[in-house]
Amino acid sequence: xxxxxxxxxxxxxxxxxxxxxxxxxxxxxxxxxxxxxxxxxxxxxxxxxxxxxxxxxxxxxxxxxxxxxxxxxxxxxxxxxxxxxxxxxxxxxxxxxxxxxxxxxxxxxxxxxxxxxxxxxxxxxxxxxxxxxxxxxxxxxxxxxxxxxxxxxxxxxxxxxxxxxxxxxxxxxxxxxxxxxxxxxxxxxxxxxxxxxxxxxxxxxxxxxxxxxxxxxxxxxxxxxxxxxxxxxxxxxxxxxxxxxxxxxxxxxxxxxxxxxxxxxxxxxxxxxxxxxxxxxxxxxxxxxxxxxxxxxxxxxxxxxxxxxxxxxxxxxxxxxxxxxxxxxxxxxxxxxxxxxxxxxxxxxxxxxxxxxxxxxxxxxxxxxxxxxxxxxxxxxxxxxxxxxxxxxxxxxxxxxxxxxxxxx
Amino acid sequence: xxxxxxxxxxxxxxxxxxxxxxxxxxxxxxxxxxxxxxxxxxxxxxxxxxxxxxxxxxxxxxxxxxxxxxxxxxxxxxxxxxxxxxxxxxxxxxxxxxxxxxxxxxxxxxxxxxxxxxxxxxxxxxxxxxxxxxxxxxxxxx
Numbered sequence: 001x002x003x004x005x006x007x008x009x010x011x012x013x014x015x016x017x018x019x020x021x022x023x024x025x026x027x028x029x030x031x032x033x034x035x036x037x038x039x040x041x042x043x044x045x046x047x048x049x050x051x052x053x054x055x056x057x058x059x060x061x062x063x064x065x066x067x068x069x070x071x072x073x074x075x076x077x078x079x080x081x082x083x084x085x086x087x088x089x090x091x092x093x094x095x096x097x098x099x100x101x102x103x104x105x106x107x108x109x110x111x112x113x114x115x116x117x118x119x120x121x122x123x124x125x126x127x128x129x130x131x132x133x134x135x136x137x138x139x140x141x142x143x144x145x146x147x148x149x150x151x152x153x154x155x156x157x158x159x160x161x162x163x164x165x166x167x168x169x170x171x172x173x174x175x176x177x178x179x180x181x182x183x184x185x186x187x188x189x190x191x192x193x194x195x196x197x198x199x200x201x202x203x204x205x206x207x208x209x210x211x212x213x214x215x216x217x218x219x220x221x222x223x224x225x226x227x228x229x230x231x232x233x234x235x236x237x238x239x240x241x242x243x244x245x246x247x248x249x250x251x252x253x254x255x256x257x258x259x260x261x262x263x264x265x266x267x268x269x270x271x272x273x274x275x276x277x278x279x280x281x282x283x284x285x286x287x288x289x290x291x292x293x294x295x296x297x298x299x300x301x302x303x304x305x306x307x308x309x310x311x312x313x314x315x316x317x318x319x320x321x322x323x324x325x326x327x328x329x330x331x332x333x334x335x336x337x338x339x340x341x342x343x344x345x346x347x348x349x350x351x352x353x354x355x356x357x358x359x360x361x362x363x364x365x366x367x368x369x370x371x372x373x374x375x376x377x378x379x380x381x382x383x384x385x386x387x388x389x390x391x392x393x394x395x396x397x398x399x400x401x402x403x404x405x406x407x408x409x
Numbered sequence: 410x411x412x413x414x415x416x417x418x419x420x421x422x423x424x425x426x427x428x429x430x431x432x433x434x435x436x437x438x439x440x441x442x443x444x445x446x447x448x449x450x451x452x453x454x455x456x457x458x459x460x461x462x463x464x465x466x467x468x469x470x471x472x473x474x475x476x477x478x479x480x481x482x483x484x485x486x487x488x489x490x491x492x493x494x495x496x497x498x499x500x501x502x503x504x505x506x507x508x509x510x511x512x513x514x515x516x517x518x519x520x521x522x523x524x525x526x527x528x529x530x531x532x533x534x535x536x537x538x539x540x541x542x543x544x545x546x547x548x549x550x551x
Contacts, residue, residue, distance in 0.1 A: 011545065143545065197491040342472065342473035342474060343448075343473075344448055344450075344472075344473035344530070344533065345417070345474050345475075346473075348527065348530070361448065361449035361450070365449060368449060374448075374449045374450060374472070375449045375450070403417070404417075404422075404474075
């Protein structure tokens with residue numbers, strides 16, 4: 001196990017104060033903070049190696065290309081991808097899923113085909129499929145969630161059938177903290193002859209992920225949620241599938257031969273990396289996964305599991321506070337609401353005390369409807385959060401309720 | 410929580426806890442539903458006219474203290490106004506919320522002044538007003 005107090009020194013932003021109080025950053029499911037090692041990698045790149053990749057034959061271009069490709073190898077290894085040829089850099093999870101919806105979905109979906117999702121998808125794994133379905137005539141089906149926030153597997157088994165062409169599922173819910181049984185779903189999909197996409201935006205940063213073991217065909221995640229910079233994410237796809245797919249964006253780098261009336265495509269993964277990529281950010285992501293590797297994803301998971309359980313326990317003792325999601329086997333985030341205090345007001349009052357939490361629909365409007373709420377508050381933890389920070393949150397919540405309660409006569 | 414006292418004033422909390430004109434209107438001339446896509450808050454504004462005057466106005470929906478209090482204040486403010494006066498009130502309020510116009514003293518609206526310091530909350534305060542304006546525009550087209 002690592003020493004949390006010690007590694008906190010790696011994150012310069014954690015020394016910041018907000019409203020005269022030490023920053024308590026509990027919005028990691030939205031974006032995580034960067035360790036010095038990642039920030040330094042970006043600075044080094046811009047100060048010493050900045051060049052376009054795969055193009056020049058000069059020294060800087062060589063160095064930038066090596067660093068960029070080296071990062072691809074490290075990210076592929078980190079995610080347990082069998083092959084780095086299938087590891088495509090994108091702008092983030094949203095772009096990764098859109099890539100599949102465009103390049104695979106529009107080519108392969110037909111009228112009568114079904115894409116099976118859950119009721120708890122982030123808009124990024126719902127809207128791209130709505131668009132693809134509208135264009136192809138395919139139909140979206142939704143696996144329901146049970147009242148405890150877990151997936152209704154009986155319904156899942158019923159829904160995944162001969163019409164299913166793709167099962168696309170959020171691995172860990174950004175609202176409920178539920179970890180979905182994606183291995184089992186991939187197996188159900190395989191038996192039905194369907195492909196499986198795993199939205200790993202909330203699992204890549206927090207759980208040991210082994211793409212080989214998941215048995216999925218596509219895996220998507222975002223760099224900025226796993227200590228990396230914004231603007232870079234990943235799509236891993238089975239190379240044989242990616243090869244059959246049409247390109248997503250056309251332009252430089254993704255081509256082999258261009259004529260005035262037609263072109264041929266570059267090899268994987270470059271076929272899907274049109275134009276100049278976010279090179280510095282992709283290299284920064286390599287530094288981020290190195291950092292995660294050094295701490296060990298098993299250790300990070302254990303830390304967050306304990307912290308999440310501690311938060312769940314302490315929050316559940318606050319009178320009338322409603323907690324969402326399963327009470328065990330969850331990631332390190334908690335969604336909650338207090339009667340009489342709107343989540344927006346709650347996060348405003350938390351901000352006053354230097355505590356950053358999220359409030360709103362968390363880009364999951366259908367799930368909010370399922371839960372029967374307009375919005376929830378959410379505290380999401382990462383490897384650098386402490387029990388003292390959970391205590392600060394709990395105490396601030398109690399004060400917030402007193403503050404609002406004082407107006408009720 | 411000293412800064413909070415500036416934002417969550419007694420007046421705001423009073424309108425939030427005891428909203429004026431909350432409810433629905435049947436056969437309203439204006440019935441406009443608006444969603445704040447940032448947070449999922451929603452408001453429905455109803456108004457009935459007697460000639461050119463707002464004879465009754467109500468609001469429904471759910472939202473934070475700022476959006477609910479502001480909607481409540483709006484109903485008080487627009488009651489009895491002509492369409493043109495209502496339009497002017499809305500423009501005036503929106504100008505106040507972006508710092509282009511002074512808040513009226515000795516008026517409940519002044520309680521919303523603190524919201525300006527929190528740009529992410531300005532949309533909460535203007536939600537019902539925007540819905541009313543949309544309703545006016547739709548009504549004038551019909």
